[in-house]
Amino acid sequence: MKVKxxxxxxxxxDKVNYLFFMVIGLVMVYPLWHQLMLSISDNFKAKSGxxxxxxxxxxLSGYEVIMSSRYIWVAxxxxxxxxxxxxxxxxxxxxxxxxxLSKSExxxxxxxxxxxxxxxxxxxxxxxxxxxxxxxxLINSLWALILPITFAPYNIIIIRSFFKNLPISLEESAxxxxxxxxxxxxKIVLPLSKPVIATIAIWTAVNLWNNYMNGLLYIHEKSxxxxxxxxxxxxxxxxxxxxxxxxxxxxxxVINAATIVIATVPILIVYPFLQKYFTKGIMLGSVKG
Amino acid sequence: MFQTIKGSQKHFKRxxxxxxxxxxxxVLMIVFRYLPMAGxxxxxxxxxxxxxxxxxxxxxxxxxxxxxxxDEFSGVVMNTLIIxxxxxxxSFPAPIILAILLNEMKSNKMxxxxxxxxxxxxxxxxxxxxxxxxxxxxxxxxxxxxxxxxESVFLNSNMFRPLLVVSDIWKTSGWGTIVYLAAISxxxxxxxxxxxxxxxxxxxxxxxxxxxxxxxxxxxxxxLKIGHILDAGFDQVFMLYNPAxxxxxxxxxxxxxxxxMSQGRFAxxxxxxxxxxxxxxxxxxxxxxxxxxxxxxxxxx
Numbered sequence: 001m002k003v004k005x006x007x008x009x010x011x012x013x014d015k016v017n018y019l020f021f022m023v024i025g026l027v028m029v030y031p032l033w034h035q036l037m038l039s040i041s042d043n044f045k046a047k048s049g050x051x052x053x054x055x056x057x058x059x060l061s062g063y064e065v066i067m068s069s070r071y072i073w074v075a076x077x078x079x080x081x082x083x084x085x086x087x088x089x090x091x092x093x094x095x096x097x098x099x100x101l102s103k104s105e106x107x108x109x110x111x112x113x114x115x116x117x118x119x120x121x122x123x124x125x126x127x128x129x130x131x132x133x134x135x136x137x138l139i140n141s142l143w144a145l146i147l148p149i150t151f152a153p154y155n156i157i158i159i160r161s162f163f164k165n166l167p168i169s170l171e172e173s174a175x176x177x178x179x180x181x182x183x184x185x186x187k188i189v190l191p192l193s194k195p196v197i198a199t200i201a202i203w204t205a206v207n208l209w210n211n212y213m214n215g216l217l218y219i220h221e222k223s224x225x226x227x228x229x230x231x232x233x234x235x236x237x238x239x240x241x242x243x244x245x246x247x248x249x250x251x252x253x254v255i256n257a258a259t260i261v262i263a264t265v266p267i268l269i270v271y272p273f274l275q276k277y278f279t280k281g282i283m284l285g286s287v288k289g
Numbered sequence: 290m291f292q293t294i295k296g297s298q299k300h301f302k303r304x305x306x307x308x309x310x311x312x313x314x315x316v317l318m319i320v321f322r323y324l325p326m327a328g329x330x331x332x333x334x335x336x337x338x339x340x341x342x343x344x345x346x347x348x349x350x351x352x353x354x355x356x357x358x359x360d361e362f363s364g365v366v367m368n369t370l371i372i373x374x375x376x377x378x379x380s381f382p383a384p385i386i387l388a389i390l391l392n393e394m395k396s397n398k399m400x401x402x403x404x405x406x407x408x409x410x411x412x413x414x415x416x417x418x419x420x421x422x423x424x425x426x427x428x429x430x431x432x433x434x435x436x437x438x439x440e441s442v443f444l445n446s447n448m449f450r451p452l453l454v455v456s457d458i459w460k461t462s463g464w465g466t467i468v469y470l471a472a473i474s475x476x477x478x479x480x481x482x483x484x485x486x487x488x489x490x491x492x493x494x495x496x497x498x499x500x501x502x503x504x505x506x507x508x509x510x511x512x513l514k515i516g517h518i519l520d521a522g523f524d525q526v527f528m529l530y531n532p533a534x535x536x537x538x539x540x541x542x543x544x545x546x547x548x549x550m551s552q553g554r555f556a557x558x559x560x561x562x563x564x565x566x567x568x569x570x571x572x573x574x575x576x577x578x579x580x581x582x583x584x585x586x587x588x589x590x
Contacts, residue, residue, distance in 0.1 A: 010491055017390055018399070024387075025406040028463065031421050032409070038430055047429045097314030100307050107300060112315065117590065119318065121516055121573045124325025125562030126542070127549050131331065132324045135342070151317040182306035210414035212524050217550075228416040232528065235420040253430045260420045267412045272405055 032264070039063070039257035046254055062251070062258035072262065074223060075230040078142060079209060082226065086146040086208040087201050090155075094200065095193075098156045099185055102163035116153050130217055144218035145211060145226065155200045162196040163189060198277040209267060227263045234259045332560035338553030352560035362544075362561065369540040372521040375454045377514060383458050384465030385507060389495060391466060392473050407463025415460075419528035422456060449534040453525060472506040473499060508580050508587045516573030519565045541565050 034052050042057025066072050100106060101113050124132075129148065138144035166189065174184050190197065212228035219229065235256055301308070332352060334345045356362045387407065394400040410418070425431045426442045433442060442448040480498050489497065523542035530538040541561060549558035573589070581588040 006490055013393075013491075014395065017393060020390065021394075021399075021403045025403060027459070028406050028409055031425050034425055034432070035421050038424060049427075049429055049431060049433075051432050093314045093317060096310035096312075097318075100311035103304075103307065106304050106307060107297075112311070115318065115323075119322045120513075122326065122566055122570045123322065124328050125559070125566050126545055127555055127559045127562055128325035128328025128331060129321065130549070131328050131555070132321065136320065147317065148321045151314055151321060156314070180306050181304060182310065185306070185310060206412055210412075210417075212414055212416050212528075216527075228414045231414070231420060232416045235416065235423060253424055253427070256420055257424060257430075260417050263417055264413060268409075271408070271412050275401075275405055275408070 035257050035260055039254060039261050041254065043251040043254055046251055059254075062254035063262075065255050066258050066262060071222060071225060071230055072259070075225045075227045076262075078224060079227040082142050082145045083205050083208045086150065087204050089146060090150045090152065090204045091197060091201060093150050094152055094156050095159055095190065095197065097151075098159035098163055099189065101156065101160045116156055119151075119153050126217070133218055139218055140221050140224055141218075142224060145214050146208070148214065149207065149211065152204070155203065159193070159196055159200060162193055166192055195277065198274075202271075202274050202277060206267070231259055231263050329559060329563045329566070331556055332563045334556055336556040336559070338549070338555055340555075348556070352557045353564070355557065356561055356564070364536070365539050365541055365544045365561075366519075368537060369519050369521045372450055372453055372526075372538075372540060373518045375450060376457050376521070377518070379454050380458050380461060381511065381514060383462035385469055385503065387462060388466040388469035388473065388503075389499060391470065392499070393491070393495070404463075404466070407466065409463070410460040411464035413460070415524035415528050418456065418460060419525075422452075422529065426452075443529065443531060444533045446534050446537045449530070449538050453522070453529065453538070456529075457522065457525065468506055468510070469503050472503045476502045505587060508584075509589055512573060512576045512580060512589050515576045516569045518572060519568055 037052035037055045038046055039062050040058060040060060041052070041055045042059045043061065045056035048056070097112075097116070101109055101116070103109060123129075133139065133144050133148060138147065170188055170192075171184050174188055175181070179187075210228060211226075212232070215226050215229045216232075219225065237252065331345070333347055333349060335348050336342075336345050391400055391403065394403070413421075423443070426433050428440065442452060476498065480502075481494060484494050484498055519541050521540040521542070523540070523546070526538055526540050527543050527546070530543065541564075545558045545562050545565075548554045548561070577588045577590060
């Protein structure tokens with residue numbers, strides 16, 4: 001009798017659990033849906049407030065205004081450029097350092113591991129970093145959006161523990177066959193580490209694509225703008241991209257919505273395909289030095 | 290002597306390529322992580338915007354005295370602490386609960402579908418999210434009119450902090466489940482089997498196997514969070530706040546940014562940044578110490 005009651009309880013639990021996630025799912029998706037519907041709604045009907053489940057009227061003038069602006073294309077190109085170049089450089093740099101740290105027999109590994117871990121818990125902060133970037137001459141350069149965040153201690157530690165778990169005998173025998181460690185690294189270690197490399201690549205790409213603070217600090221010229229900066233300018237109305245004439249005929253909120261949709265779509269298209277890599281090879285337990 | 294030179298020559302001949310591969314990372318680490326740490330010394334100088342570094346002179350603890358004497362700074366620190374603690378209390382457990390419930394889902398298809406949806410907000414920048422929130426919370430285009438609100442919630446001091454916490458949970462909790470799901474997938478299946486033979490039901494298995502197994506992960510993340518208690522989320526606050534809510538929303542990060550970038554007071558801003566980093570370091574070391582007192586294996590280092 002007792003067991004029967006428990007089974008019933010478990011079945012109810014399953015149903016409640018599904019229901020719970022349906023509600024959470026709606027909460028996660030609805031704000032984006034709202035934005036999408038707003039962006040294609042009629043200018044005047046859009047202003048009546050409330051929930052948007054379907055567009056009210058149909059009007060693409062928000063998109064026309066945005067697409068006719070030169071800046072959105074410049075920002076889009078710059079964002080794409082720093083993301084692609086940044087991911088390549090970050091992988092090269094972080095994997096290279098992680099490879100050394102994975103070999104405890106190498107001199108200097110201990111001290112460098114400590115230096116890497118120390119950056120986790122102490123940093124110079126916003127202004128001294130800004131001063132360094134300025135002294136290096138990177139203000140108003142797209143490199144300022146890449147180089148300062150390329151060294152990523154968390155990623156290095158994750159890659160290192162992946163390298164450490166690779167069978168050492170493969171490398172040993174390749175070394176005895178006369179290969180040097182650069183060849184071993186590129187031809188054996190990296191190809192075996194595809195899951196962790198894919199994961200780190202995605203994390204880094206998202207980080208580069210969405211990084212707003214570095215843009216705010218280091219980029220002041222419009223020709224070097226990236227998408228998050230442009231979105232902010234438009235959202236807070238500081239942009240000169242929609243000229244006054246257009247603003248009078250097209251609702252500013254609709255323009256905002258259209259900009260946000262354009263800035264969001266690329267990442268939304270890509271991420272479901274990459275999802276299978278997210279959890280692979282990631283164990284926080286391995287973060288321990 | 291001769292032998293050690295010969296030994297290290299051999300060592301470098303063998304491992305030379307590895308040092309070369311590691312070099313770019315070491316250089317970037319020194320330039321962008323350790324030079325800024327040295328740059329913290331600017332907190333003890335008269336450095337202002339536009340000043341050349343050779344012209345800088347030492348002023349001792351002047352800026353710290355000014356900071357700690359003023360009301361503004363203590364208000365900013367209080368805001369930071371209140372917002373951070375609220376996020377810690379409400380945002381921190383959210384991914385743990387979500388991960389446990391996700392794990393209990395029997396259909397893998399459903400599980401993966403919900404995960405995809407939960408991860409979604411993580412992939413949006415705060416600038417984009419702020420734009421979405423502005424339209425969503427506007428009486429003209431948003432849903433707040435539905436609940437009888439007439440004015441923008443972003444101008445309302447009482448609503449601003451809850452808004453920060455709720456939007457933080459919305460953005461981060463789904464993505465946060467990843468580490469816990471990874472930890473759960475690492476649990477030895479034998480443990481479950483043994484428990485089932487002993488007659489443990491589903492709730493008991495969660496209580497006695499699952500939760501203890503992810504505690505270590507939770508503790509490490511908690512220590513890291515506590516170390517960042519004075520970072521209440523620069524991007525988020527910077528995008529959402531405005532002068533009307535400075536008194537409840539201005540945090541250390543935004544304060545440092547404004548003092549430096551709009552007022553040019555670099556040394557003062559560096560001093561408050563140094564205060565932040567120093568408190569963070571102290572907190573992380575002491576919370577790690579405490580975690581180790583409780584459980585020898587717990588802790589970050």
